[in-house]
Amino acid sequence: MKSLIIHLPRATARAENVSRLMQMLPSPQVVEAVDGSEPAQIARITQYAGDLHDPPYPFRLSAGEVGCFLSHRRCWEMIVQGDAPYALIAEDDLKTSPRAFTAALDLAVRYADENSFIRLPAKTRERPAGPVARQGNAALFLPRTIGLQAVCQIVGRKAAQRLLDVTQVIDRPVDTTLQMHWITGQPVQTILPSGVAEVGAASTIQSKTRINDLLMREIRRATYRHQIRRKPQLA
Secondary structure: OEEEEEEOOOOHHHHHHHHHHHHHOOOEEEEEOOOOOOHHHHOOOEEOOOOOOOOOOOOOOOHHHHHHHHHHHHHHHHHHHOOOOEEEEEEOOEEEOHHHHHHHHHHHHHHOOOOOEEEOOOOOOOOEOOOOEEEOOEEEEOEOOOOOOOOEEEEEHHHHHHHHHHOOEEOOOHHHHHHOHHHHOOOOEEEEOOOEEEOOOOOOOOOOOOHHHHHHHHHHHHHHHHHHHOOOOOO
């Protein structure tokens, strides 16, 4: 299985971790991330202000979020153009617990195919919507509500094409788009425990928010998440 590691060269704080990932991930390759602050790099994508899909997304995309989305699309394109049925995509802040991560990968490989999208999340918030497949302590399942973040996942070739087709126009971050299975047509599975965490380096996706705006942002965020939970995946 090939591993695609998304890394923005100017994110020098992540360089050491990328070197570690190159040593421990299967058949690794660094994929240069799209820099969302460079107009020439994002010119080919059309953006909407959160109102392309229902429910509307209450926040404007930041440059970092656009770059992150297009970086994942770059990896999906590579998977589609390749010969393998699936590949692993990792962001450059991926940190693993070797034993649990190996068990999660072994379980993923048992079930992955061209149609798969399997998340190895850093947070353990998802709950099964139906049957669970197990290997040791690792459990593979279809979560009712797909979790956020995209630090590590296994993506099949047909799944990648499906996602490329539906994201030629974007209006929200990549992880919130992946939550909308009713839009993408792509079921998303999860493995827990995944053995995945995130390194402590500062994120390259940043925003400046006034303190008096934080409460309103949290209210909007909570309302949006409630709307997403009302559309669960069903086994």
